[in-house]
Amino acid sequence: MKYALFTGCAAKGACPELYQSAVKVAQILGIELEELKSAACCGAGVMKEGDPDLSLAINARTFAQAEEKGLPVMTICGTCQGVLSSANKNLKEDVPTRERINAMLAPDGIAYRGTTEVKHLLWVLIQDVGLDKLRHAVKRSLAGLRVAPFYGCYILRPSKDLGFDDPNDPTSLEKLITALGGERIDYSGRIKCCGFPLILEKESMALAMGGGNTAEAKREGADCMVTPCPLCHMSLDIYQERAERQLGERLDMPIFHLPQLVGLALGLSEKDLGLSHHLVSVDAALRKLGPQT
């Protein structure tokens, strides 16, 4: 199990705890990683708004780097996964587009042949590591912890490009939570939008989305939420206090990155998982867990 790791910008910027916990968890589970150090930003759907071909070319360059190593790509960001899945599908299936993009890359001696696979850590955990192995690796069961899964848009939609989970009724996070011993919370917000793309432009709308979904999870009894996307994490964690003010309601909801929740169950320490980086304290959720065995 070896992958070329595409970290994305957030894990190297505002969410260092994501990078750190993903690397630790991969190590324990035997997922070998080779970081794509010279890969550029996926564009987060924003570059595509400005210039679709430029965005495709930059991503084709990344795919070509992995192709050269002969490795599939692993992402740790739902937004990166969505953008890369769409770009890759386009480049693989639409030959004239691939040729047009390769012509842009040719002066630097880069060509993408269309053979790279791109997978999110969540999919790797379920498909390649497997829930059984994960279950056996648990050192500190999440029993008693009520976890609300929050997928975020890009890892689910457009489903014709992603093709892993059912976008209306996804199950992978739920299966994972259960395998780690936790209790999963069911609520309608689990597949909705965190609001992040509007957070710098129209904060009130973004907070209504992120805060609204968090409030629903709380009403349904969640002790914490888990997300495979650092942009969702920023929206739900960093902006939670502002959402509370707008909603006029206490939320106090710890938000975990996917590898942090897995890492907790694998017995990694708070320090290993970088939990002190969060703006909302995760202590209340940790107190629900049993002692480490």
Place this chain on the structure above:
Amino acid sequence: MRATFAIQKFNPEIDARPHLEEYRLDVAWRGNTVLDALFQIKHQLDGSLTFRASCRSAICGSCPMVINGRERLACQTLIADEIDRSGRIEVKPLRQLRVVKDLVVEMDPFWSKVNAITPWLTPKREAAFVRHARGEIGEVMIPQNVHQTFYNVDACILCGACVSACNSLDVSPGFLGPAALAKAYRFVADPREGERRERLERLTREDGIWDCVRCNFCVEVCPKDVQPMEAIIRLRREAIREGLTDHPGATHITAFMDIVRREGRLNEARMPLAMVWPNLFRMLKILPLGLKMFVKGKVPSFFQRPIKGIREIRRLFRLRETFK
């Protein structure tokens, strides 16, 4: 095949709130649709069940509803598929719109938004008509390859499924919404249109193209593959090309691209600053959160080193600039 249907019923003259009612029926054929079942229920079990339908073949746009949690046309949804996937069938009316009775919603707010974007061509006279050699006036037709640049937006059957699913509308009811904005794109892209700039100016105001959160829900649910979000993205690009950049939405795109051009990846310290620069008041407003993030080690260095191979990225940017 015996199937159970849970259908939301609500008669505002009698009921305090909507409730789910269960109906069990024998579905004669695997190819039957949810709409077939609704007719069967109405004819055999409950004559009061109210819903809209007409063409029964995914053309008229009358029958969108929320089936097993997602917006779909009832006449296009096979019972067998739903049973296979979910084991049951739950039918509710569209969201975001007031329920008139059972599965029928008030469509007026939907139509008024479509009307608000002026859903007809407003060409300069000479662009719309030609005088033929023999003197009679004829229409200017647009060639196939130009029509292709509308993508699929002409295929919209105005069903409202996308509007029901829209995350932005959910929190901001005034938002023009996916269907109307997709239609707006069609007229902006039409080479005969005479008021392109005026249209873009109106669309970049409050409740317009910049309020879409790019959640892809509209793309996912549209029964005609109109991809409203992609139309909105093209409208944003057109607005920037037209020089309508005095909007945080436009700044977001230009600042983002500028940072990637310089460094190869996003710098989350500089991005918010680029958005509020040089407005001192707005800078002060983001300061408290910035400080909290700093304390938690969430603010990367302002001066991160560019990625390896940044020259390749910069060359690509330069290449595209020559196209513009």
